[in-house]
Amino acid sequence: MDRRAAYTVELAQGLARFFEPRRATCPWCGSTRIALLLRSPDLIQGKPGEFTVDRCTDCRHVFQNPGLSPAGLAFYYRDFYDGLGEKTMGAVFAKQTRAYRERAEIVRTHADPAEWLDVGCGHGHFCHTARQALPGTHFDGLDFGAGVDLARRHGRIRRAYRGEFAALAPELAGRYDVVSMHHYLEHSTDPRLELATALEVLRPGGLLLIEVPDPESRYGRLAGQWWVGWMQPQHLHFVTRENLRTALTELGFTVLGDTTDRPAASHALVGVLIQFTFRLLPRPDRPWLPPAGRLRRVLRAAALALAIPVLATAALVSWVLGPLTRFRGLHSAYRMLARKD
Template structure:
């Protein structure tokens, strides 16, 4: 078997320069076309009891635009309002997981083996050796690669919208790559014993369709494993816009656990397991500190920023901000670790995990 060929990465400055004209042309008419009309009802329960939950900008790429999250007082669902159009989703996702962002995020996802194994272990008491497993929103397939240690006989397939799923197949992390929107892919009905969705549903435009699609591809008594951010986390209130899981403009829907449990029951699932402390990722304070420093520092070069690229002085000032903030970052990381054990009882868990069985 030959090793897959990997393209030699270009210097970031060259990539940015090559993209600049196209981005500036796309932004010439502003960002209004990237947003749908604002809705007055909850997309989860239909209630008209909405209130503003968060107003922010893109704190990750600093692409232009302002974003709003509303909360339904009827069911607690939090959703982006106004939501992005298809053009908006394409614009704000571009160069985050692929292109400019691929190397940075691909490396970060590849270092989370312990997290992936923890997710996979939640299935072991209910299915020791599933035959086929579909990981929806698999990215570069790192979860599947790690989970194979616990399930050596299981065939892992991956599904994603990005080209990362094809790279995952090339590198042998998954057996088959399915690229496209999950509800629209044909030929998968009744093929899988386990379907996993890790931090995927919050990115979808219609979580209900995604859950229905999962039921379609599962065999009778198959398992659906879901992990999503918890909008009821106390960190969400304490940290405000600096709470990492808000992740605007990418996170479109954040459902409380009770809502998701009820929807699964309506679709014919029985929830077998609900975990909060086990799904917590101890990164809230560190991420908030990093985002704050990044907001204070001069911007790094990016093709969607107008004006001339930053010179050496601005680059030096940016480095100085992070150097000065290094002690705060270290303290935040230590605090995250110290508080991790109390995250569940204290209501600080930033995510929750549900395992449900498709009723035969």
């Protein structure tokens, strides 16, 4: 069965099965004081469905509500990082070398690790870049999708583990000096379980490096659904800095520090414009959408040609104004480093 036929069969069964029951309480603290933060369509792939994000007014945890079911996770991830999306996402990952070096440097100031596990490693580009800063470190990768196998084939990681982190933990227990989770925790259905699993996998004194979208980012408030950090429907949980620090401490970690990303590197302005522009353009020819005729394809190509100079200008402005936006607190993500005691 080809892709379009397979998507047609799935969509004919309706979207309700892609969602869990709606929660009446905060999944982080249990409070019943939750409020609507935003609603968003799938702005990247354009797959059908509307997604709701709520905020707990007590602990400030932000979460998708209702969350995706296992069937929904499979549907909305399909053809994003692999399949139809593999080439595009590979190009996106490959361009982030400066951010990768910064992550490696954070760890290098505290340790010279022998064994590093990158959870949610994607196509392995971070590990490939980090090895240049830490040539004596062996990098392994873990992920749900086929990207982790691609990373091993290209020599970006030594070993590839495919599956759920918690399920693989028994064979990985006590093996690693560093575990990293770069833009992984927000994809998890249970962030606290992921943190506890990292504790199990680390050796005593090992380091856990986390990078996540900051739900308290001003970009998120200003841009609403268009902020790339929300990234619906894939991002399920947004843990505040205070909540993450507390959770790590309760597990037995010592938090060594946290910092924000460089605003010029977060590309928040560019991301907003890209998502907004692509929403206005004629829809592309994708197997989960009605087939695109010749006229629609021509109109989309013409509109893209007009949009590219605007997006390029926005990227330049974002880079030039980077220092100013940092002063104003306009970042998109934060990083936190913790040590297993």
